[in-house]
Amino acid sequence: xxxxxxxxxxxxxxxxxxxxxxxxxxxxxxxxxxxxxxxxxxxxxxxxxxxxxxxxxxxxxxxxxxxxxxxxxxxxxxxxxxxxxxxxxxxxxxxxxxxxxxxxxxxxxxxxxxxxxxxxxxxxxxxxxxxxxxxxxxxxxxxxxxxxxxxxxxxxxxxxxxxxxxxxxxxxxxxxxxxxxxxxxxxxxxxxxxxxxxxxxxxxxxxxxxxxxxxxxxxxxxxxxxxxxxxxxxxxxxxxxxxxxxxxxxxxxxxxxxxxxxxxxxxxxxxxxxxxxxxxxxxxxxxxxxxxxxxxxxxxxxxxxxxxxxxxxxxxxxxxxxxxxxxxxxxxxxxxxxxxxxxxxxxxxxxxxxxxxxxxxxxxxxxxxxxxxxxxxxxxxxxxxxxxxxxxxxxxxxxxxxxxxxxx
RNA sequence: GCACAGGUGGGUGAGUGGUUAAAGCCAACAGACUGUAAAUCUGUCCCUCUCAGGAGGUACGGAGGUUCGAAUCCUCCCCUGUGCA
Numbered sequence: 086x087x088x089x090x091x092x093x094x095x096x097x098x099x100x101x102x103x104x105x106x107x108x109x110x111x112x113x114x115x116x117x118x119x120x121x122x123x124x125x126x127x128x129x130x131x132x133x134x135x136x137x138x139x140x141x142x143x144x145x146x147x148x149x150x151x152x153x154x155x156x157x158x159x160x161x162x163x164x165x166x167x168x169x170x171x172x173x174x175x176x177x178x179x180x181x182x183x184x185x186x187x188x189x190x191x192x193x194x195x196x197x198x199x200x201x202x203x204x205x206x207x208x209x210x211x212x213x214x215x216x217x218x219x220x221x222x223x224x225x226x227x228x229x230x231x232x233x234x235x236x237x238x239x240x241x242x243x244x245x246x247x248x249x250x251x252x253x254x255x256x257x258x259x260x261x262x263x264x265x266x267x268x269x270x271x272x273x274x275x276x277x278x279x280x281x282x283x284x285x286x287x288x289x290x291x292x293x294x295x296x297x298x299x300x301x302x303x304x305x306x307x308x309x310x311x312x313x314x315x316x317x318x319x320x321x322x323x324x325x326x327x328x329x330x331x332x333x334x335x336x337x338x339x340x341x342x343x344x345x346x347x348x349x350x351x352x353x354x355x356x357x358x359x360x361x362x363x364x365x366x367x368x369x370x371x372x373x374x375x376x377x378x379x380x381x382x383x384x385x386x387x388x389x390x391x392x393x394x395x396x397x398x399x400x401x402x403x404x405x406x407x408x409x410x411x412x413x414x415x416x417x418x419x420x421x422x423x424x425x426x427x428x429x430x431x432x433x434x435x436x437x438x439x440x441x442x443x444x445x446x447x448x449x450x451x452x453x454x455x456x457x458x459x460x461x462x463x464x465x466x467x468x469x470x471x472x473x474x475x476x477x478x479x480x481x482x483x484x485x486x487x488x489x490x491x492x493x
Numbered sequence: 494g495c496a497c498a499g500g501u502g503g504g505u506g507a508g509u510g511g512u513u514a515a516a517g518c519c520a521a522c523a524g525a526c527u528g529u530a531a532a533u534c535u536g537u538c539c540c541u542c543u544c545a546g547g548a549g550g551u552a553c554g555g556a557g558g559u560u561c562g563a564a565u566c567c568u569c570c571c572c573u574g575u576g577c578a
Contacts, residue, residue: 121529142528180528188530201530232528326528357527365527385528392527408527415526415533430522461521468532 088225088322088349090381090402096493099398099486104381106172106224107269107320108164111139113381114397114490116483117174117405118476122147123157123167126410127465127472130169135446136473136480139171140224142405145217146178146209150200154220162222162268174405175223177214177256179326180386183232183358191231193248211255215263215323222268223321227352228256230326235358242330246339249328254346260323267321322349324383330355331364333371340375350381353401357386366395373400390419390482397486409479413471416460419478425453427471432457445477 089105090113104111118125118133121144125133133141143163148154160166163173181198182189188199195210209217211229218226229252233245325348329335343351353372356365369384376382383403384396393404409419416428420440425432427439435453447456447470459467 117528119529126529127532144529147529174528176528181530183528185530227528230528352528354528362527383528388527404528406527407529407531411529411531411533412526414531417526426524428523463532465532 101490113402146181158220173223174225179230324350326354352383409475447474
Protein backbone atom coordinates (compact mmCIF):
# COMPACT_ATOMS: atom_id res chain seq x y z
CA UNK A 86 0.00 0.00 0.00
CA UNK A 87 1.10 3.49 -0.58
CA UNK A 88 0.22 5.10 2.70
CA UNK A 89 -1.63 4.31 5.84
CA UNK A 90 -3.45 6.65 8.11
CA UNK A 91 -4.36 5.59 11.60
CA UNK A 92 -6.60 7.90 13.49
CA UNK A 93 -5.93 7.42 17.17
CA UNK A 94 -7.81 10.13 18.98
CA UNK A 95 -10.18 12.93 18.31
CA UNK A 96 -11.16 15.95 20.27
CA UNK A 97 -13.06 19.12 19.47
CA UNK A 98 -13.09 17.94 15.90
CA UNK A 99 -9.32 17.64 15.96
CA UNK A 100 -7.68 14.28 15.59
CA UNK A 101 -4.30 12.75 16.07
CA UNK A 102 -2.92 9.76 14.28
CA UNK A 103 -0.06 8.27 12.39
CA UNK A 104 0.75 8.48 8.75
CA UNK A 105 2.88 5.62 7.55
CA UNK A 106 5.02 6.44 4.59
CA UNK A 107 7.85 4.71 2.81
CA UNK A 108 10.28 6.86 4.73
CA UNK A 109 8.97 6.63 8.21
CA UNK A 110 6.06 7.33 10.35
CA UNK A 111 4.55 10.75 10.80
CA UNK A 112 2.58 11.81 13.82
CA UNK A 113 -0.35 13.99 12.90
CA UNK A 114 -1.42 16.70 12.92
CA UNK A 115 1.88 17.66 11.40
CA UNK A 116 3.51 20.81 10.19
CA UNK A 117 5.68 20.36 7.12
CA UNK A 118 8.46 22.87 6.56
CA UNK A 119 8.85 23.96 2.98
CA UNK A 120 12.08 23.05 1.22
CA UNK A 121 11.24 24.16 -2.28
CA UNK A 122 14.62 23.57 -3.86
CA UNK A 123 15.51 20.48 -1.83
CA UNK A 124 16.53 22.76 0.99
CA UNK A 125 14.72 24.41 3.81
CA UNK A 126 16.32 27.78 3.26
CA UNK A 127 19.00 28.36 5.84
CA UNK A 128 18.54 25.19 7.84
CA UNK A 129 20.73 22.10 7.51
CA UNK A 130 19.11 18.68 7.50
CA UNK A 131 20.64 17.59 10.79
CA UNK A 132 19.04 20.54 12.54
CA UNK A 133 15.71 19.70 10.95
CA UNK A 134 16.11 16.24 12.44
CA UNK A 135 16.93 17.74 15.79
CA UNK A 136 13.78 19.84 15.54
CA UNK A 137 11.91 16.61 14.95
CA UNK A 138 10.74 17.52 11.49
CA UNK A 139 9.04 14.40 10.18
CA UNK A 140 8.26 15.42 6.63
CA UNK A 141 9.47 18.11 4.27
CA UNK A 142 8.01 19.68 1.19
CA UNK A 143 9.78 19.94 -2.13
CA UNK A 144 8.61 21.64 -5.28
CA UNK A 145 8.35 19.90 -8.62
CA UNK A 146 8.48 23.03 -10.71
CA UNK A 147 11.64 24.36 -9.08
CA UNK A 148 13.45 21.04 -9.02
CA UNK A 149 12.43 20.32 -12.58
CA UNK A 150 14.10 23.56 -13.66
CA UNK A 151 17.13 23.02 -11.47
CA UNK A 152 18.86 20.61 -11.07
CA UNK A 153 16.39 18.74 -13.30
CA UNK A 154 14.27 15.70 -12.55
CA UNK A 155 16.59 13.41 -14.46
CA UNK A 156 19.54 14.44 -12.35
CA UNK A 157 17.67 13.82 -9.12
CA UNK A 158 16.35 10.50 -10.39
CA UNK A 159 19.82 9.31 -11.35
CA UNK A 160 21.04 10.18 -7.91
CA UNK A 161 18.47 7.86 -6.43
CA UNK A 162 15.69 10.35 -5.86
CA UNK A 163 15.18 13.35 -3.68
CA UNK A 164 15.81 11.59 -0.38
CA UNK A 165 19.27 10.47 -1.29
CA UNK A 166 20.04 13.62 -3.22
CA UNK A 167 19.35 15.87 -0.27
CA UNK A 168 20.48 13.38 2.35
CA UNK A 169 17.12 13.30 4.04
CA UNK A 170 15.88 9.89 5.02
CA UNK A 171 12.60 10.98 6.47
CA UNK A 172 9.45 11.61 4.48
CA UNK A 173 9.06 14.11 1.67
CA UNK A 174 6.04 15.49 -0.10
CA UNK A 175 6.32 17.22 -3.45
CA UNK A 176 3.93 19.81 -4.68
CA UNK A 177 2.97 19.29 -8.28
CA UNK A 178 3.78 22.69 -9.66
CA UNK A 179 0.12 23.63 -9.74
CA UNK A 180 0.71 26.49 -7.38
CA UNK A 181 3.31 27.96 -9.71
CA UNK A 182 0.64 28.07 -12.36
CA UNK A 183 -0.99 30.48 -10.01
CA UNK A 184 1.95 32.44 -8.67
CA UNK A 185 3.88 32.75 -11.94
CA UNK A 186 0.79 34.14 -13.47
CA UNK A 187 2.65 36.51 -15.79
CA UNK A 188 4.69 33.72 -17.28
CA UNK A 189 2.12 31.09 -18.09
CA UNK A 190 -0.55 29.97 -20.48
CA UNK A 191 -3.16 27.44 -19.45
CA UNK A 192 -4.95 25.11 -21.83
CA UNK A 193 -6.95 21.96 -21.37
CA UNK A 194 -3.85 19.94 -22.08
CA UNK A 195 -1.70 21.67 -19.49
CA UNK A 196 0.30 24.77 -18.76
CA UNK A 197 3.02 26.45 -20.73
CA UNK A 198 5.43 28.19 -18.38
CA UNK A 199 8.27 30.48 -18.96
CA UNK A 200 11.08 29.71 -16.61
CA UNK A 201 11.63 32.47 -14.08
CA UNK A 202 15.33 31.61 -14.26
CA UNK A 203 16.09 32.05 -17.94
CA UNK A 204 12.81 32.71 -19.69
CA UNK A 205 12.88 29.38 -21.51
CA UNK A 206 9.55 27.79 -22.30
CA UNK A 207 8.32 24.62 -20.62
CA UNK A 208 5.17 22.59 -20.60
CA UNK A 209 3.55 20.86 -17.65
CA UNK A 210 0.57 18.58 -17.98
CA UNK A 211 -0.95 16.33 -15.35
CA UNK A 212 1.02 13.50 -16.93
CA UNK A 213 4.36 15.29 -17.06
CA UNK A 214 3.90 16.65 -13.55
CA UNK A 215 3.29 13.11 -12.34
CA UNK A 216 6.25 11.78 -14.27
CA UNK A 217 8.41 14.49 -12.69
CA UNK A 218 7.15 13.69 -9.21
CA UNK A 219 7.71 9.99 -9.72
CA UNK A 220 11.22 10.77 -10.87
CA UNK A 221 11.85 12.92 -7.83
CA UNK A 222 10.50 10.13 -5.68
CA UNK A 223 8.77 11.87 -2.79
CA UNK A 224 6.66 9.74 -0.50
CA UNK A 225 3.59 11.81 -1.15
CA UNK A 226 2.96 13.48 -4.46
CA UNK A 227 0.24 15.89 -5.40
CA UNK A 228 -2.17 15.89 -8.31
CA UNK A 229 -1.61 18.64 -10.83
CA UNK A 230 -4.19 21.31 -10.15
CA UNK A 231 -5.07 24.86 -10.93
CA UNK A 232 -5.09 27.11 -7.90
CA UNK A 233 -8.00 29.45 -8.54
CA UNK A 234 -7.23 33.10 -8.06
CA UNK A 235 -9.09 35.35 -5.65
CA UNK A 236 -11.35 37.10 -6.17
CA UNK A 237 -13.05 35.27 -9.04
CA UNK A 238 -16.51 35.09 -10.54
CA UNK A 239 -18.48 31.98 -9.75
CA UNK A 240 -18.40 30.81 -13.37
CA UNK A 241 -14.67 31.20 -13.47
CA UNK A 242 -14.33 29.29 -10.18
CA UNK A 243 -16.48 26.48 -11.54
CA UNK A 244 -14.50 26.23 -14.78
CA UNK A 245 -11.28 26.21 -12.86
CA UNK A 246 -12.62 23.54 -10.52
CA UNK A 247 -13.75 21.40 -13.44
CA UNK A 248 -10.32 21.69 -15.01
CA UNK A 249 -8.71 20.63 -11.75
CA UNK A 250 -11.07 17.64 -11.59
CA UNK A 251 -10.22 16.54 -15.12
CA UNK A 252 -6.55 17.00 -14.34
CA UNK A 253 -7.00 15.03 -11.13
CA UNK A 254 -8.34 12.04 -13.05
CA UNK A 255 -5.47 12.29 -15.53
CA UNK A 256 -2.96 12.66 -12.71
CA UNK A 257 -4.25 9.53 -11.09
CA UNK A 258 -4.34 7.52 -14.29
CA UNK A 259 -0.76 8.39 -15.11
CA UNK A 260 0.39 7.84 -11.56
CA UNK A 261 -1.19 4.39 -11.33
CA UNK A 262 0.41 3.38 -14.58
CA UNK A 263 3.87 4.64 -13.72
CA UNK A 264 4.33 4.68 -9.98
CA UNK A 265 6.51 1.58 -10.11
CA UNK A 266 9.14 3.78 -11.72
CA UNK A 267 9.94 5.47 -8.44
CA UNK A 268 13.73 5.67 -8.07
CA UNK A 269 14.02 4.00 -4.71
CA UNK A 270 14.05 0.34 -3.88
CA UNK A 271 11.03 -1.33 -2.41
CA UNK A 272 12.65 -1.95 0.97
CA UNK A 273 12.17 0.88 3.43
CA UNK A 274 15.25 3.04 3.12
CA UNK A 275 14.68 4.72 6.41
CA UNK A 276 15.85 1.71 8.38
CA UNK A 277 19.09 1.41 6.46
CA UNK A 278 22.16 3.53 6.88
CA UNK A 279 23.67 5.08 3.82
CA UNK A 280 26.27 2.34 3.60
CA UNK A 281 23.76 -0.45 3.79
CA UNK A 282 21.47 1.05 1.26
CA UNK A 283 21.46 -0.67 -2.08
CA UNK A 284 23.21 1.29 -4.77
CA UNK A 285 20.75 2.45 -7.33
CA UNK A 286 22.23 2.10 -10.72
CA UNK A 287 19.77 4.20 -12.57
CA UNK A 288 18.30 1.50 -14.78
CA UNK A 289 15.29 1.00 -12.57
CA UNK A 290 13.06 2.31 -15.31
CA UNK A 291 14.07 -0.33 -17.77
CA UNK A 292 12.06 -2.93 -15.97
CA UNK A 293 13.53 -5.69 -13.88
CA UNK A 294 12.94 -5.10 -10.21
CA UNK A 295 9.55 -3.64 -9.71
CA UNK A 296 8.07 -3.04 -6.32
CA UNK A 297 5.30 -5.37 -5.25
CA UNK A 298 2.00 -4.80 -6.99
CA UNK A 299 -0.15 -2.10 -5.65
CA UNK A 300 -2.52 -3.09 -2.95
CA UNK A 301 -3.28 0.50 -2.28
CA UNK A 302 -6.54 2.10 -1.42
CA UNK A 303 -8.64 -0.98 -0.83
CA UNK A 304 -6.67 -2.22 2.12
CA UNK A 305 -6.53 1.11 3.79
CA UNK A 306 -9.60 0.67 5.91
CA UNK A 307 -8.99 -2.89 6.95
CA UNK A 308 -5.49 -2.38 8.29
CA UNK A 309 -6.27 0.83 10.06
CA UNK A 310 -6.45 -0.68 13.53
CA UNK A 311 -4.10 1.05 15.96
CA UNK A 312 -2.00 -1.95 16.86
CA UNK A 313 -1.32 -3.18 13.39
CA UNK A 314 2.39 -3.58 12.76
CA UNK A 315 3.83 -0.70 10.83
CA UNK A 316 4.89 -2.10 7.55
CA UNK A 317 5.15 0.32 4.73
CA UNK A 318 6.20 -0.85 1.36
CA UNK A 319 8.16 1.47 -0.79
CA UNK A 320 5.60 3.21 -2.80
CA UNK A 321 4.50 6.73 -3.38
CA UNK A 322 1.08 8.00 -2.42
CA UNK A 323 -0.94 10.41 -4.53
CA UNK A 324 -3.12 13.08 -2.99
CA UNK A 325 -5.96 14.85 -4.73
CA UNK A 326 -6.60 18.57 -4.32
CA UNK A 327 -9.95 20.16 -3.65
CA UNK A 328 -10.57 23.54 -5.25
CA UNK A 329 -13.76 25.55 -5.60
CA UNK A 330 -12.68 29.02 -4.58
CA UNK A 331 -14.60 30.67 -1.77
CA UNK A 332 -17.87 29.01 -2.70
CA UNK A 333 -19.10 26.44 -0.18
CA UNK A 334 -21.27 24.66 -2.73
CA UNK A 335 -18.44 24.33 -5.23
CA UNK A 336 -16.11 23.23 -2.47
CA UNK A 337 -18.53 20.50 -1.55
CA UNK A 338 -18.84 19.40 -5.15
CA UNK A 339 -15.10 19.50 -5.67
CA UNK A 340 -14.55 17.44 -2.53
CA UNK A 341 -17.13 14.79 -3.43
CA UNK A 342 -15.95 14.41 -6.99
CA UNK A 343 -12.29 14.34 -5.99
CA UNK A 344 -13.06 11.63 -3.45
CA UNK A 345 -14.92 9.78 -6.15
CA UNK A 346 -11.77 9.67 -8.25
CA UNK A 347 -10.07 8.19 -5.23
CA UNK A 348 -6.79 9.27 -3.65
CA UNK A 349 -4.65 8.29 -0.69
CA UNK A 350 -5.25 11.63 0.87
CA UNK A 351 -6.99 14.90 0.18
CA UNK A 352 -5.70 18.40 0.14
CA UNK A 353 -7.57 21.64 0.44
CA UNK A 354 -5.98 23.95 -2.06
CA UNK A 355 -6.74 27.40 -3.32
CA UNK A 356 -6.71 29.10 0.05
CA UNK A 357 -4.41 31.75 1.45
CA UNK A 358 -4.53 33.48 -1.88
CA UNK A 359 -5.43 36.88 -0.52
CA UNK A 360 -8.87 36.26 0.93
CA UNK A 361 -9.75 37.44 4.44
CA UNK A 362 -8.60 35.04 7.13
CA UNK A 363 -12.10 34.55 8.42
CA UNK A 364 -13.22 33.37 5.00
CA UNK A 365 -10.32 30.92 4.87
CA UNK A 366 -11.54 29.41 8.11
CA UNK A 367 -15.11 29.09 6.88
CA UNK A 368 -14.08 27.39 3.67
CA UNK A 369 -11.74 25.01 5.46
CA UNK A 370 -14.47 24.10 7.88
CA UNK A 371 -17.06 23.50 5.23
CA UNK A 372 -14.66 21.54 3.03
CA UNK A 373 -13.47 19.27 5.81
CA UNK A 374 -17.02 17.99 6.28
CA UNK A 375 -16.90 16.37 2.89
CA UNK A 376 -13.57 14.65 3.19
CA UNK A 377 -13.41 11.02 4.33
CA UNK A 378 -12.39 10.54 7.94
CA UNK A 379 -10.11 7.62 7.16
CA UNK A 380 -7.81 9.55 4.86
CA UNK A 381 -5.29 12.24 5.68
CA UNK A 382 -6.42 15.79 5.09
CA UNK A 383 -3.88 18.32 4.04
CA UNK A 384 -4.49 22.05 4.16
CA UNK A 385 -2.08 23.62 1.73
CA UNK A 386 -0.14 26.79 2.40
CA UNK A 387 -1.36 27.69 5.86
CA UNK A 388 -0.60 29.53 8.16
CA UNK A 389 0.41 31.48 11.26
CA UNK A 390 1.05 29.58 14.50
CA UNK A 391 -2.45 30.47 15.68
CA UNK A 392 -3.94 29.28 12.42
CA UNK A 393 -2.17 25.94 12.28
CA UNK A 394 -3.28 25.26 15.81
CA UNK A 395 -6.83 26.21 15.01
CA UNK A 396 -6.95 24.11 11.86
CA UNK A 397 -5.38 21.12 13.58
CA UNK A 398 -8.15 21.32 16.14
CA UNK A 399 -10.66 21.40 13.32
CA UNK A 400 -9.45 18.11 11.95
CA UNK A 401 -6.70 19.03 9.51
CA UNK A 402 -3.87 16.48 9.59
CA UNK A 403 -1.17 18.14 7.56
CA UNK A 404 -0.15 21.71 6.84
CA UNK A 405 2.74 23.44 5.21
CA UNK A 406 3.68 27.06 4.96
CA UNK A 407 6.61 29.19 3.92
CA UNK A 408 5.71 31.71 6.58
CA UNK A 409 8.01 30.51 9.38
CA UNK A 410 11.06 30.41 7.14
CA UNK A 411 10.34 33.44 5.02
CA UNK A 412 9.30 35.60 7.94
CA UNK A 413 12.43 34.47 9.75
CA UNK A 414 14.63 35.63 6.91
CA UNK A 415 12.81 38.95 7.07
CA UNK A 416 13.28 39.36 10.79
CA UNK A 417 9.81 38.38 11.95
CA UNK A 418 9.87 35.83 14.74
CA UNK A 419 7.02 33.94 16.33
CA UNK A 420 7.09 33.56 20.07
CA UNK A 421 4.82 32.57 22.90
CA UNK A 422 4.33 36.28 23.53
CA UNK A 423 3.38 37.02 19.97
CA UNK A 424 5.27 38.33 17.01
CA UNK A 425 8.66 39.89 17.47
CA UNK A 426 10.17 42.02 14.73
CA UNK A 427 13.75 41.52 15.77
CA UNK A 428 14.99 44.35 13.59
CA UNK A 429 13.38 46.98 15.77
CA UNK A 430 15.62 49.44 17.54
CA UNK A 431 14.03 48.57 20.88
CA UNK A 432 15.93 45.26 20.95
CA UNK A 433 19.37 46.76 20.43
CA UNK A 434 20.24 46.43 24.12
CA UNK A 435 17.86 43.65 25.05
CA UNK A 436 19.80 40.92 26.77
CA UNK A 437 16.84 38.61 27.26
CA UNK A 438 16.30 35.53 25.14
CA UNK A 439 14.00 35.84 22.18
CA UNK A 440 11.36 33.69 23.86
CA UNK A 441 12.03 32.70 27.46
CA UNK A 442 9.39 29.99 27.18
CA UNK A 443 11.06 28.42 24.16
CA UNK A 444 13.67 25.73 24.62
CA UNK A 445 15.14 25.86 21.16
CA UNK A 446 18.88 26.12 20.65
CA UNK A 447 18.53 29.76 19.61
CA UNK A 448 16.54 30.84 22.64
CA UNK A 449 18.80 28.86 24.96
CA UNK A 450 21.92 30.57 23.74
CA UNK A 451 21.46 34.02 22.23
CA UNK A 452 20.07 37.37 23.30
CA UNK A 453 17.63 39.51 21.40
CA UNK A 454 20.33 42.15 21.13
CA UNK A 455 22.61 39.68 19.38
CA UNK A 456 19.88 38.47 17.03
CA UNK A 457 19.04 42.06 16.17
CA UNK A 458 22.67 42.83 15.54
CA UNK A 459 23.03 39.84 13.23
CA UNK A 460 19.97 40.92 11.32
CA UNK A 461 21.01 44.56 11.08
CA UNK A 462 24.48 43.53 9.94
CA UNK A 463 23.07 41.32 7.28
CA UNK A 464 24.85 38.32 8.67
CA UNK A 465 23.87 34.98 7.19
CA UNK A 466 23.68 33.61 10.68
CA UNK A 467 20.65 35.82 11.32
CA UNK A 468 18.67 33.94 8.73
CA UNK A 469 19.83 30.61 10.01
CA UNK A 470 19.06 31.29 13.66
CA UNK A 471 15.77 33.01 12.91
CA UNK A 472 14.65 30.13 10.73
CA UNK A 473 15.66 27.55 13.30
CA UNK A 474 13.68 29.34 15.96
CA UNK A 475 10.55 29.84 13.89
CA UNK A 476 10.52 26.24 12.74
CA UNK A 477 11.12 25.12 16.26
CA UNK A 478 8.19 27.20 17.39
CA UNK A 479 5.90 25.76 14.72
CA UNK A 480 6.98 22.20 15.45
CA UNK A 481 6.51 22.73 19.18
CA UNK A 482 3.08 24.18 18.53
CA UNK A 483 2.04 21.04 16.70
CA UNK A 484 3.50 18.76 19.36
CA UNK A 485 1.45 20.61 21.93
CA UNK A 486 -1.68 20.24 19.85
CA UNK A 487 -1.10 16.51 19.36
CA UNK A 488 -0.61 16.09 23.05
CA UNK A 489 -3.77 17.99 23.79
CA UNK A 490 -5.82 15.89 21.37
CA UNK A 491 -4.34 12.63 22.63
CA UNK A 492 -5.01 13.62 26.25
CA UNK A 493 -8.68 14.01 25.55
C1' G B 494 53.71 80.02 -3.70
C1' C B 495 51.86 78.47 -8.71
C1' A B 496 48.60 75.14 -11.78
C1' C B 497 44.66 72.03 -12.16
C1' A B 498 40.34 69.37 -9.82
C1' G B 499 36.88 69.77 -6.03
C1' G B 500 33.61 71.37 -1.62
C1' U B 501 25.57 69.28 -2.28
C1' G B 502 20.97 66.72 2.90
C1' G B 503 23.54 61.09 8.30
C1' G B 504 27.09 58.81 4.18
C1' U B 505 27.97 58.40 -1.05
C1' G B 506 26.70 60.93 -5.27
C1' A B 507 23.47 63.27 -9.48
C1' G B 508 22.11 68.03 -10.72
C1' U B 509 25.54 73.37 -13.99
C1' G B 510 19.91 79.82 -14.30
C1' G B 511 13.24 78.37 -13.29
C1' U B 512 7.75 72.02 -11.68
C1' U B 513 14.82 71.40 -7.04
C1' A B 514 13.32 70.32 -0.31
C1' A B 515 17.22 68.84 -4.35
C1' A B 516 17.69 62.00 -8.53
C1' G B 517 19.85 57.21 -7.43
C1' C B 518 22.29 54.18 -3.95
C1' C B 519 23.60 53.28 1.27
C1' A B 520 22.54 53.93 6.36
C1' A B 521 18.50 54.78 9.85
C1' C B 522 13.29 53.98 11.28
C1' A B 523 8.61 51.52 10.59
C1' G B 524 5.38 48.03 8.02
C1' A B 525 4.20 43.68 4.95
C1' C B 526 5.08 38.55 4.26
C1' U B 527 0.55 32.18 4.59
C1' G B 528 1.03 24.85 -1.40
C1' U B 529 8.79 30.26 -1.84
C1' A B 530 10.53 34.20 -9.00
C1' A B 531 11.16 36.63 -1.65
C1' A B 532 18.70 37.48 2.41
C1' U B 533 12.34 40.22 -0.74
C1' C B 534 8.85 44.17 -1.08
C1' U B 535 6.50 48.89 0.69
C1' G B 536 6.56 53.44 3.32
C1' U B 537 9.15 57.38 6.12
C1' C B 538 13.66 59.69 6.16
C1' C B 539 15.74 69.03 7.13
C1' C B 540 12.45 71.69 10.92
C1' U B 541 7.49 73.51 12.51
C1' C B 542 2.20 73.60 11.95
C1' U B 543 -1.89 70.93 9.60
C1' C B 544 -9.26 70.81 8.66
C1' A B 545 -4.05 65.46 5.93
C1' G B 546 -5.19 68.44 0.81
C1' G B 547 -1.44 71.12 2.22
C1' A B 548 0.95 75.72 4.70
C1' G B 549 5.32 78.12 6.48
C1' G B 550 10.58 78.24 7.63
C1' U B 551 15.60 76.89 6.74
C1' A B 552 19.17 74.53 3.13
C1' C B 553 23.87 72.96 -1.65
C1' G B 554 31.84 75.58 2.28
C1' G B 555 31.51 81.35 3.87
C1' A B 556 30.48 86.50 2.60
C1' G B 557 29.00 89.65 -1.06
C1' G B 558 27.11 90.45 -6.15
C1' U B 559 24.44 89.72 -11.16
C1' U B 560 19.21 88.27 -12.21
C1' C B 561 12.14 88.59 -12.10
C1' G B 562 14.56 83.97 -10.34
C1' A B 563 21.00 81.06 -8.13
C1' A B 564 23.16 74.60 -5.70
C1' U B 565 23.96 76.30 -10.72
C1' C B 566 26.88 82.77 -13.30
C1' C B 567 30.66 86.64 -11.11
C1' U B 568 34.13 88.48 -7.00
C1' C B 569 36.76 87.70 -2.62
C1' C B 570 37.72 84.42 1.43
C1' C B 571 38.07 79.43 3.81
C1' C B 572 38.95 74.24 3.18
C1' U B 573 40.35 69.36 0.51
C1' G B 574 43.00 66.42 -3.25
C1' U B 575 46.72 66.02 -7.13
C1' G B 576 50.93 67.96 -9.79
C1' C B 577 54.98 71.55 -10.05
C1' A B 578 58.14 74.58 -7.16
